Amino acid sequence: MFLASLKYLLSERLVMSKSGGSYGLDDVSVVMGAYNEREAIGPVLDEIDDATDGGAEVVVVDSSTDGTADLARDHGATVVEQPPQGYGVAVREALLSATNPVRVTTDCDGTYPLERIPDFLELINDGYDVVSGDRLYHGARTMPTLNRYGNHAFAALASALMAERVHDVTTGMRAYRGDLIESIEWTENTGLSAELLLRPVMRGYAVREEPIEYDERLGETKLDPFSGGAEIAKSIVTVCLEERDLL
Ligand SMILES: Nc1nc2c(ncn2[C@@H]2O[C@H](COP(=O)(O)OP(=O)(O)O)[C@@H](O)[C@H]2O)c(=O)[nH]1
Numbered sequence: 001m002f003l004a005s006l007k008y009l010l011s012e013r014l015v016m017s018k019s020g021g022s023y024g025l026d027d028v029s030v031v032m033g034a035y036n037e038r039e040a041i042g043p044v045l046d047e048i049d050d051a052t053d054g055g056a057e058v059v060v061v062d063s064s065t066d067g068t069a070d071l072a073r074d075h076g077a078t079v080v081e082q083p084p085q086g087y088g089v090a091v092r093e094a095l096l097s098a099t100n101p102v103r104v105t106t107d108c109d110g111t112y113p114l115e116r117i118p119d120f121l122e123l124i125n126d127g128y129d130v131v132s133g134d135r136l137y138h139g140a141r142t143m144p145t146l147n148r149y150g151n152h153a154f155a156a157l158a159s160a161l162m163a164e165r166v167h168d169v170t171t172g173m174r175a176y177r178g179d180l181i182e183s184i185e186w187t188e189n190t191g192l193s194a195e196l197l198l199r200p201v202m203r204g205y206a207v208r209e210e211p212i213e214y215d216e217r218l219g220e221t222k223l224d225p226f227s228g229g230a231e232i233a234k235s236i237v238t239v240c241l242e243e244r245d246l247l
Pocket residue numbers: 032033034035036037061062063064082083084085086087090106107108109172220221222223
């Protein structure tokens with residue numbers, strides 16, 4: 001606990017943007033995996049540009065066969081091509097390919113309120129290491145019912161194992177300090193989103209859940225709710241036991 005507090009104090013002192021002072025929108029990298037998201041990629045990248053005045057770096061790790069990569073490049077994004085290996089392999093690559101000190105994740109599907117990126121950045125500037133969009137706070141009525149129940153169950157499972165209440169552990173929209181991303185070894189695939197919240201919480205970083213709206217998806221989901229759900233539950237248990245040195 002002492003070490004975690006010391007780390008937090010030191011990290012707060014190191015908050016510096018390109019122009020000095022707190023971070024601005026051009027200190028942000030917005031990153032995502034994209035797997036056949038032709039319908040969504042244009043609107044998603046336009047929303048990011050609007051939200052960040054065109055200042056953010058955008059990194060898309062693409063595994064598509066439907067031309068998504070070309071559309072992303074036309075919109076000015078940095079595209080890293082990768083064979084399809086799952087959500088976490090893509091998003092980890094995207095987070096680690098980004099170069100700016102604040103890293104924001106999103107899905108490439110039109111579900112997340114990207115206009116909130118400046119609010120997330122402000123919370124990072126307030127001293128949070130992770131700002132996590134909580135979709136369930138407002139009810140997430142646009143989420144498929146099975147996913148909604150599953151997400152409540154994942155949050156309950158993680159809260160019980162960590163002895164700390166968290167509300168939405170599988171959200172795709174978060175902001176992270178880049179040094180946190182680079183200092184932790186990430187091991188999960190479908191469960192990466194949960195891992196990206198649970199390891200920082202269990203290591204005493206400053207983590208904040210921020211209520212967000214959640215919209216209807218453009219295009220088809222890439223995650224099977226049954227096999228994907230089982231993998232996420234396994235990741236939650238594995239990560240919590242590892243963080244307690246029980247595995
Ligand atoms: N590059 C890449 N992206 C992926 C892969 N699997 C999922 N994604 C992307 O990861 C994001 C999350 O997937 P999504 O289908 O929205 O999952 P859901 O939000 O749980 O329905 C989307 O932007 C997908 O296109 C993959 O194997 N490779």
